[in-house]
Amino acid sequence: MSNEITKIRKPLIAIIVGMFMILLNMTALNVAIPDLVETFHSSLSVIQWATTGYILAEAVIIPLSGWFSDRFGAKRVFIISILLFTISSILCVLASSAEQFILFRVLQGLGGGMVMPIGMAIVFRISPPDKVGTVMGMLGVPILVAPVIGPVLAGWLVEFSSWHYIFWINIPIGIIGIWMGIRYIPKLEKQIAAKLDILGMIFGPLAFAALVYGVSQAGEYGWGSKHVMIGLGIGIISLLIFIVVELRKKDPLLELRVFRSHPFTIAVILLWITAIAFYGILFLNPLFLQKVQGYNAFETGLLLLPQAIACIIFVQLGGRLFDRFGVKPLVIAGAAIIALGAYLLSNLSSNSSLGELVLPLLLAGSGQALFGMSLNAYIMKSAPPKLVNRVTSLTNATQQVMGSFAVAGFSTLLTSRMPEKSSGIALTSVDAWSNAFSLTFLVVMVIAVIGIIMGLILRKPIDEPN
Numbered sequence: 195m196s197n198e199i200t201k202i203r204k205p206l207i208a209i210i211v212g213m214f215m216i217l218l219n220m221t222a223l224n225v226a227i228p229d230l231v232e233t234f235h236s237s238l239s240v241i242q243w244a245t246t247g248y249i250l251a252e253a254v255i256i257p258l259s260g261w262f263s264d265r266f267g268a269k270r271v272f273i274i275s276i277l278l279f280t281i282s283s284i285l286c287v288l289a290s291s292a293e294q295f296i297l298f299r300v301l302q303g304l305g306g307g308m309v310m311p312i313g314m315a316i317v318f319r320i321s322p323p324d325k326v327g328t329v330m331g332m333l334g335v336p337i338l339v340a341p342v343i344g345p346v347l348a349g350w351l352v353e354f355s356s357w358h359y360i361f362w363i364n365i366p367i368g369i370i371g372i373w374m375g376i377r378y379i380p381k382l383e384k385q386i387a388a389k390l391d392i393l394g395m396i397f398g399p400l401a402f403a404a405l406v407y408g409v410s411q412a413g414e415y416g417w418g419s420k421h422v423m424i425g426l427g428i429g430i431i432s433l434l435i436f437i438v439v440e441l442r443k444k445d446p447l448l449e450l451r452v453f454r455s456h457p458f459t460i461a462v463i464l465l466w467i468t469a470i471a472f473y474g475i476l477f478l479n480p481l482f483l484q485k486v487q488g489y490n491a492f493e494t495g496l497l498l499l500p501q502a503i504a505c506i507i508f509v510q511l512g513g514r515l516f517d518r519f520g521v522k523p524l525v526i527a528g529a530a531i532i533a534l535g536a537y538l539l540s541n542l543s544s545n546s547s548l549g550e551l552v553l554p555l556l557l558a559g560s561g562q563a564l565f566g567m568s569l570n571a572y573i574m575k576s577a578p579p580k581l582v583n584r585v586t587s588l589t590n591a592t593q594q595v596m597g598s599f600a601v602a603g604f605s606t607l608l609t610s611r612m613p614e615k616s617s618g619i620a621l622t623s624v625d626a627w628s629n630a631f632s633l634t635f636l637v638v639m640v641i642a643v644i645g646i647i648m649g650l651i652l653r654k655p656i657d658e659p660n
Contacts, residue, residue, distance in 0.1 A: 202320050206332060208374035209313045212276045213333070214340050215367045216306040219283075219360070220248075221344035221476070225495070226357035233357070236292040244292075244299045246410045249598055251303025253402035256591035257448055258395060259308040263315065268382055272312045273375045278305030280368030283361040311590040318574050319382055328513045330567040339502045339509075345480055346495030346502075353492050394447030397436035402591055404429030409599045412606050448588050457653040458576040464525065464648040465569055465589060466596045471532050471641045472562040473597035474604045478634060479539075479555060481608075485627040486544050487551070500552065501559035508563035516568035524565035525649035531561030533642035540635035544624045561642070607634050 223245060230241045262271045282302040289295035314333070321329040351359045408425025415421050440446035453459045479501075483494040512524050535558025542550060570589065577585040608630045 202322075202329070204374070204378040205320060205380060206317060206329065208371065208378045209272070209317055210333065211367065211371040211374060212272065212309050213313050215276070215364055215371060216279060216309050217340035218344045218347070219302070219306070219364060221341040222348035222360050224480075225345050225348040226352050226360055229352055229357045230292075230295070234289075234292040234295065240292050240296075243296045246407070247296050247300045248303040248306075249406050249410065249594065250403050251300045252307035253406040253591065253594050253598075254399040255304050255307035256311060256594060257398040257402060257588075259311045259590075260315075260588075261391070261395075261447055262308065263312050268312050268316050268319075269375065269379045271308060272316065272379065273372055275305045275308040275312070276368055276371045276375065278302075279309070280305075280364055280372070283364035283368070286361045287358050307594075314570065314574075314590075316379065316382065318571070320380060325517060328517055330513055330516075330571040332510070332513065333567060339505050341476060343499070343502050346492075346499055349490075349492035349495040391440075391443055391445065391447040393439045394436065394443065397432045397439060398447055401429050401432035401436050402595055404432060405595050406598045409595075409603070410601075412603070417606060448591075449585075450588075452577050452585065452588075455576055458573060460648065460652055461521075461569060461573045461576060462589060462592070464645060464652065465573065466592060467641060467645045467648060468525075468529060468532075468562060468566070468569070469593045469596040470600040470603075471529075471536075471638055471645060472566070473600040474638050474641070475532070475536070475558045475562075477601045477604060478631065478638070479559065482539070482542075482631050483551075486542075486624060486631055487546075488544070488624070497551070498555070498559070501555055504556045504560040505563040508560045509567060512564040512566075512568050516565075516571065521565060521568045521572040522649060522652045524568050525652060526646055528561040528564035528566075529642050529645035529649055531557050531564065533561075533639045533646065535559070535561065536635045536639035536642060540632045540639065543628050558638075604634055604637070607637060 227241055227245075230244065231237065234241070259271070279302055282298050282305060285298040286295060286302065289298055317329060317333050347363075348357075348360050351357065404425050406429075408422050408427075408429055411419065411421040411425060437450060440448055440450045453462070479498065480494050483489045483497055489497065508528075512528070515524055535554045535556070538554035539558055542554065573589060574585055
C-alpha cells in the first residue's frame with residue numbers, strides 16, 4: 195500500500211464502517227419478513243411497506259444530500275446520518291405495532307440515504323488523483339459485499355435467535371462509525387452552498403419517491419394497476435417539472451447541465467443499465483435457490499457467500515486495473531461476465547447439481563464488482579470538481595430508482611410466466627418456477643449485452659490512463 199493511500203486509511207475505514215452498516219441492513223430484512231408478519235400479527239402486504247417505505251425515504255433524501263453537504267459540511271452530515279440510522283434501529287427493535295415499525299424504517303431510510311452519496315464524495319475528495327481507482331476499489335468492498343452477506347447473517351439470526359438482532363447489531367457498529375468519523379474524517383472545505391432551491395426540493399424528491407412507489411407496486415398489483423399508474427404518472431410529471439426548473443435555475447438542487455458532457459452522459463446511462471442487471475441478479479439469485487433448488491433462507495445465504503468473496507477479489511482487482519488501463523475494458527469484461535453468468539443460470543433446473551450452480555452464481559454476482567466502483571470514479575472524473583457532491587447525489591438517486599425498477603420488473607416478469615399467482619409471487623410447481631426463471635435470466639443477459647455495447651462507445655475523460 196502506497197504512502198499516499200496509507201495517509202487516508204483511517205478516514206476511509208470510518209466511511210466504510212458507516213456504509214457497511216447501511217448496506218448490510220438493506221438486504222438482511224428480506225429474510226425476516228415472515229417472522230415480522232407473525233410478530234406484529236399483520237399481513238404480508240402491510241409488512242412489505244417496511245421495505246418499500248425505506249426505499250421511498252432514501253429516494254426522497256438522496257437528491258438533497260448534496261445541498262446538505264455543501265451547506266453544513268460533508269463530515270457533519272455524514273456523522274449525523276449514521277446517528278439517525280443508529281437511533282432508528284433502536285426504535286425498530288422497540289416497535290410495538292406494524293405501523294410503528296414501518297415509521298421507524300422510514301426514519302432509517304432518511305439516515306441511510308445520505309450516507310452513500312456523501313461518503314463517496316468525501317472519499318473522492320481526499321483520494322490522491324492517480325489512485326482514485328484503487329481507493330474506490332477499497333470502498334467497493336462494503337458496497338458490493340454487504341448486500342450479499344446480509345441474508346447470510348439475517349438467516350442465521352432469524353433461525354437461531356430473533357429478527358430483533360438484525361437491528362441490535364447496528365448499535366455497536368453505529369457507535370464505532372460515529373466515533374471514527376468524529377476522530378478521523380477530515381473537516382473538508384465547504385463547497386459554495388447554493389441558495390435553497392425550494393421548487394427543486396419539492397419536485398425532485400416527489401419525482402423519485404413517486405417513481406420508486408410506482409415500480410415497487412408493480413410486482414404485487416401488475417403494471418396496469420391504478421397503484422402503478424398513479425405512482426408513475428405523478429413521478430413522470432414531477433420529473434419533467436423538476437428538469438425544467440433545474441435547467442432554468444442558476445443554483446439548482448441537482449446540476450443537470452452536467453449531462454451536456456458526452457462522456458458523463460454515456461457513463462451514467464451505462465451505470466443505470468448495469469444497475470438494473472446487478473440489482474436484478476441480487477434479487478433473483480436467492481429466490482431461485484429457494485423456489486427452484488429448494489434451499490431454506492440460511493442455506494441460500496451460505497451458498498451466496500462464495501459470491502461475496504469473489505466480489506472482494508474482483509473489486510480490488512478492478513480498482514487497480516482502472517488506475518492502469520481506464521474503465522472501458524473493465525466495463526466490457528464485467529458486463530460480459532454478468533451476461534455469461536445469467537446465460538448459464540437460464541439453463542439450470544431443479545435437477546442441477548451444487549457444482550453446476552457455483553460457477554454461474556459467481557459469474558453473475560461478481561461481474562459488477564470488476565467495474566462498479568471504477569465506473570463511479572470515472573463519472574466523478576468526468577464532472578467539474580465543484581459539482582462532485584451534486585454528482586454523487588444524482589447518480590445514487592437514479593441508481594436507487596433503477597434498482598427498484600429492476601426488482602419490480604423482474605418480479606412482474608416472473609409472475610407473468612406462472613399459472614397461479616398469490617400476492618404478486620406465484621406459489622406453484624418447481625417446474626413452472628424453473629421455466630419462469632429461465633426466461634427472466636435471459637432478459638438479464640440481454641440487458642448485460644446492452645451494457646457491453648454501451649461500454650464500447652465509452653470515451654475517456656481527459657485525465658484517464660491511455
